[in-house]
Amino acid sequence: MSSDAGNHNRQKQWGVGLLVLAFVSFGLYNYYQAVFCDETIVGIPELGAEIGPFHLSDHQGHSVTHHSYGEKYLLVSFGYTFCPDICPTQLASFSDAMDLLGDTAGQVQPLLITLDPDRDNEEVLSHFVSAFHPKLIGLTGAEREIAKVASRLNVFYAKAGDESDPESYSVDHSTLGYLVDPHGKLLTVFPYGSTPEFVSERIKQNIRELESKT
Amino acid sequence: MKKFTLAAVALIAAVSATPAFAGGIEVSDAWARASAKMAKAGAAFLTIKSTGGADRLIAAKAGVSKKVELHTHIKEGDIMKMRRIEGGIEVPAGGMAMLKPGGHHVMFMGLSAPFNEGTMFPLTLVFEKAGEIQTKVMVKKPGAMGGMKMEHGKMKHN
Incomplete structure (x- = not known):
């Protein structure tokens, strides 16, 4: 037993x-x-992460916060204007995606947040963003404000090369794109190399799903 | 006037499509993206073909910027790091080397003037064996991909 x-x-x-x-x-x-x-994907933030609060300036010199874009969804990329290849590739894809959105485009605000505020003042940003899409808004500001937003979305960035020479250093950085809902919460991310078709479809799908819940 | 413009564009396209040759090395399809006013950097992409032995692109020279370097991208997770290439870019015997978005490029730092869409500028490439080869870089729109298609989720960076 x-x-x-x-x-x-x-x-x-x-x-x-x-x-x-x-x-x-x-x-x-x-x-x-x-x-x-x-x-x-290393550095992927948790969905639902909050982009705000932040206090930055747009490329026209207006002060903006996380509340400045009202009921709009934000399509956010991080980059810098000295970036000759990766950032233009992503911005071109997002710009084409905006054009593919059709009626939904009015609900989406594309943003480029610079990771290089030392070089990217409002004027430099304004020439850069206008080369891509008329709706694209560039944001710059105090390094600590940018660092806050970046850390909330797990964006890595670091200067590389000769930092003392403004005509030479580059910035290593995460290359994801971020879709944020009108409450400032992260909905989804877009890997580097996403096609405009993929980005616009994912945006439409996310907006549809969110609106069917409310 | 319109006809003249069209003819000019066709001529520019024909000239830029003409490959530059020397010592078994052929350089073709050199292009760059238009840069914004006040932009301080730009990049050029191109194709190098060897019809003979192996060679190595070791430098590039141009009058459009203070510095011209050969750069590449290193992808770590989703982080991109742009770095100067030490030791040049290899062109295999009878093979090709592509400088294209997301990979190698000729980097221009300290631009004296922005790259304007539709214009061209001369670029000299220096090869270890073939010596100097002159080519013309065609400036395309800011988001141009040079005929390269972005493929979602399949972009690999070695």
């Missing part, structure tokens, strides 16, 4: 042990996926 009970206990212990092992492996697997795999 006692040996039966002992067997039973041992089985139970094995069962619990296996369960723990399964949990730990699953956890480790996920951790490995998140940290080491190329396919995982």
Whole structure:
């Protein structure tokens, strides 16, 4: 009788042990996926993360906050005007996406937040954004304000090269695009290389889903 | 007037499409994106073909900016880092080297004037073996991809 009970206990212990092992492996697997795999986007923020509060200036010199765009959805990219390739590629895709949105375009405000406020003042930004889309607004401001927004959305950025030479340094940075709802909450992200068709469809789908809930 | 403009555009297109040749190295389709007024940087993309042995693009020269360097992008997760290429860009024997968006490019720093859409500027490429090759860079619109299609989720940066 006692040996039966002992067997039973041992089985139970094995069962619990296996369960723990399964949990730990699953956890480790996920951790490995998140940290080491190329396919995982490192630096992806949690959906629902809040973009605000912030106090910045737009490319026309107006003070703006996270409340400045009313009921609009924000299509946000981070970059800098000295960026000769990656930022123009993303902005061109987002600009074409704006044109593909049709009637929905009125609900979306595209924003470029500079990660290089030292070089990107309002005037420099204004020439840059107007080259891409008439609706695109460039935002600049105090480094600490930009850092706050960047950290909320897990945006990495760091100057590289000779920082003392304004005609030479570049800025390493995250290349995701962000769709933010009218309450300032992150809805989805767009990886670098997303086509305008993909971006515009995802925007429409997100707006549809959100509006059907309310 | 319109006819003249069209003819001028066709001529420019024909000239820029003509490959530049020397020592078994052919440079073609050099283009850049128009830059904004006050912009201090620009990039050019192009194709290099070797009809002979292997060679190496080691430098570039142009009068449009204070500095001209060969740059590339290193992708780490979703972070892009732009870096100067040390040691040049290899052109394999009988093969090609592509300088294209998201990868290698000729980087212009300290532009003396913005790149205006529809204009061209001369660029000299310096190869280890073939020596100097002159080409013309065609300036396209600010968001041009040079005929390259963006493919969602399939962009790989090695």
